[in-house]
Amino acid sequence: MNLAGKIALVTGGTGALGSVIAKRLMEEGAHVFVTYRSEKELGNVQDSSGKKISALTVDATNEQQVVELYSNIISKHHRIDIVVNTVGGFLPQKNITEVSLHEWNLMMDINLKSAFLS
8 A cells, every 4th residue: 555645643642552553654655644642652663764753632522623633634744644542541350330421431532532522
């Protein structure tokens, strides 16, 4: 696959799945943007050819930050060719009767709201 010149966005691109996808897109020639929330995650996507991966701090559950993310990439590159949403998470296994409303809302935000906003 040849993705030379393509602009790719991998939300959650520093996580376990997202970093593999981001590196593969980069290997195929795409200029890749990844989002992250914690500096410690950046090591997952940095390597000697890191110049093709741009990491941006974004809370994928925050509408304003997501809108700004897309606007900034499009204003600089005039398009986004590929979007992969890998933002997600889970709580330790619990019986459904033990899950608090706060935990439920957190999982809905991370796994559904982030995809909707993207």
